[in-house]
Amino acid sequence: MSKSALKILETAEKLFNKNNFIGVGVDAIRDESGCSKTTMYTYFKNKNQLVMSVLQARDQRFKHSLFEYIGTAEGVHAIDKIFEWHIAWFQQHDFKGCLFVRAVAESSNEQDIREIAIAHKQWIKQLIEKHCTMAEKPHLHELIYTLIEGLISRCLVDGFDPILANDIKQNINNLLYYKTSPTAIN
Template sequence: MSKSAEKILNTAEDLFNRESFSIVGVDLIRDESGCSKTTLYTYFKNKQQLVIEVLKARDLRFRDSLQHYVGETVDVEALNRIYDWHIDWFQQDHFKGCLFVRAAGEATKDHQDILMITKAHKQWIYGFITSKVKYLKQPEAVIELCYNFLESLISRFLIEGFSQITADQTKNLMNRLIDRLQSK
């Protein structure tokens, strides 16, 4: 990818994350990126393609980062690493909730390609959690518990702001519930 295309993509992602997909137009992306409209349309035929490419790039970075952070760990250790990665993300200055959920919320039925990318992203997270549960009893319950805790914290910390106390209490609760599932 050329430096111009990368600059446009990064600018678009930043603007979509700060504002919204519907508010941000190609003129603003062009102005903020410092590229001409001709350059923008050379790499991206329309705004929808730009949204798609932003989501694809973000998904790849997300996957790489989470996989690297969790490494080869499995079971409770891996689940705690997945949880901790998310807690680190929630504390970033640029945290504005899940860009994939926001994209799905703003997409219309005519944007099936965007909806497919957002669904695939969430399915990958679920699958990643599933792949890390190797030797635990009641794996389906453990997977659902962890996935739903993470998804709910995204909304909670977006709305309420990050709280280390809440993060610690939730992690403690998650681990107690996993322990309880293992004793049955």
């Protein structure tokens, strides 16, 4: 990808994350990136294609960053790393929640955008499921996935609470290290 296309993508992602998808027009992206309208439309035929390209690039960076953070950890240790990675993200100064969820909410049912977001979320869920299975706790993957996804919204709305994050992390670890399946209470 050319430097101009990368600059447009980076600028669009920054503006979409800071503001929203609907309120940021291609003129604002063009002006902020310093490229011409012709250059912009050479690489991205319309705003929808630009949104999809931003999400695809973000998905690749997300996966690379998370894989790098997990490293060689597996099972319980990998789940711990996945949770820690998210906690670090929630504390970043530019944290504005999940760009994939926001894109779907603002996309007016654009199927291409939904498919990118669904694939991204499924990847995360499958990664958690893989490591829960390695830890011999496959039944916990939906719970852990839902906790992390819920924390994304909660940290956006309520702000980051390190005590709450630590408590949730400890509770996840307690579930993962629990030796036998708890019996249902009737």
